[in-house]
Amino acid sequence: MSDTPRRDIHNSDLPIACRACEARHKGICGALKPDQLLHLAKHTNRTNHTPDTELLASGEDSHHYSNVIKGVVKLTKLMADGRQQIVGLQFSPDFLGRPFRKQNDSYAEAANTVQLCSFPRNVLDDMVKQFPDLEHRLHEQALKQLDEARDLMLTLGRKTANEKVATFLHMIAIHNDPELEHDSQQIEFELPLKRADIADFLGLTIETVSRQMTKLRKAGIIDIRNNRTILVPDLEALEDACESL
């Protein structure tokens, strides 16, 4: 083992933290070759955050980007009088930050226990200029988030409270297990958000969220194991509830 970089870089030469990292494959780091990853890894550091910790301030300059390693991050907008709206949720290999602009117009908060892998703005900005593949990945991320945002807009503008809650539960369900077979098998999952966050995500109040959850429970569409654990006996029934006039 020498500490001078070698020409032929094997997988074992990847930074330790990167080896088992999801962002390494599906996230933006998937665009990087081992030596580029090594370069970036020199400047990264992992951080853990408890629920409701601020991760990215709105308005002020932000000096770093991050990958979401574990947990769920909520992107929130708020109004002067305290009303607030969650405009996006970021899951595991998602990229956190607004490229090409120092200021964010929403702020990021940990929804549950979150682990980030952060790196300085300028390091990534420089790499983006050099490696078109990296920009392509970021572009794909932006488009994915745009698609999600527009789905949520339909939910916010046109769905009833009941449909909103069903839509949210469905989103979390398929996110937890995207591979799941669609032959009506049951699934159980943890809610990464508490009721207040769900309300801010769906443009409702806590009380209405609670009421619609019990309504879905009484209709047999979900089973509430405990406040944060939901069991869906029949996914199709839940899907129907997302758009049932």
Add this chain to the structure above:
Amino acid sequence: MSDTPRRDIHNSDLPIACRACEARHKGICGALKPDQLLHLAKHTNRTNHTPDTELLASGEDSHHYSNVIKGVVKLTKLMADGRQQIVGLQFSPDFLGRPFRKQNDSYAEAANTVQLCSFPRNVLDDMVKQFPDLEHRLHEQALKQLDEARDLMLTLGRKTANEKVATFLHMIAIHNDPELEHDSQQIEFELPLKRADIADFLGLTIETVSRQMTKLRKAGIIDIRNNRTILVPDLEALEDACESL
């Protein structure tokens, strides 16, 4: 005048349609050098569309992208039972289409009289692979639309009907004249959307939009010259109305 291409290409050698085109500077074509533009221009054609014409279908494969040259395009999502939500408005030099995916999950419709400059998918896709600058432009477009989508999400989820309508009018006002001085001067503008579209944009009904417009009129915040023409005597007053509990 020869019709063989020359080596040194002056501005006058640009495709005629491109010379006065806004997309040439602020739009995605701004990333292209004259010869690249010439290549693209070989495959473009301009089309005019009357209000409520479908420009881009949802679900089916789409074979072309476009730049919006004139008019306003609405991106709409609709539910099985007919409820619909406008998830985005595209103005003059905006790019229309979903890169890297054949299918759109929303469809595009002309809001007023629209002129497009369209080109085949594969021509642009090939150029994107060759010219990183072009992808950068598209990326910026996507991020801009994401910012706009998130602004609208706050409006949809948390604002009152009155604030929603004020927010919409304000958006159109500053869009029509982004240079306007903020010293309370009055501005007049045309609404590119009819009431039904405004309702679909804001997640309201036609009736509520109408009521809130007259409410704003009676409050002296706007003057309705005719159905489609609005005069704002004091822009700050309108801004206040966008977030007045």
Add this chain to the structure above:
DNA sequence: CGAAGGGTTGATCTCTGTCAAGTCTAGTGG
């Protein structure tokens, strides 16, 4: 002139927000 499309206004209903009380659980300290 009549019809159609776009817009306004009124009366009424209903969904969701507001206010308030109460339950459940986890955590703390005696």
Add this chain to the structure above:
DNA sequence: CCACTAGACTTGACAGAGATCAACCCTTCG
């Protein structure tokens, strides 16, 4: 081990913002 507290969640009673239903006006166009 138990009492106490705080936070998250639920449930109920009530009110209000916006939807619905319906009538009507205005302009345009054949």
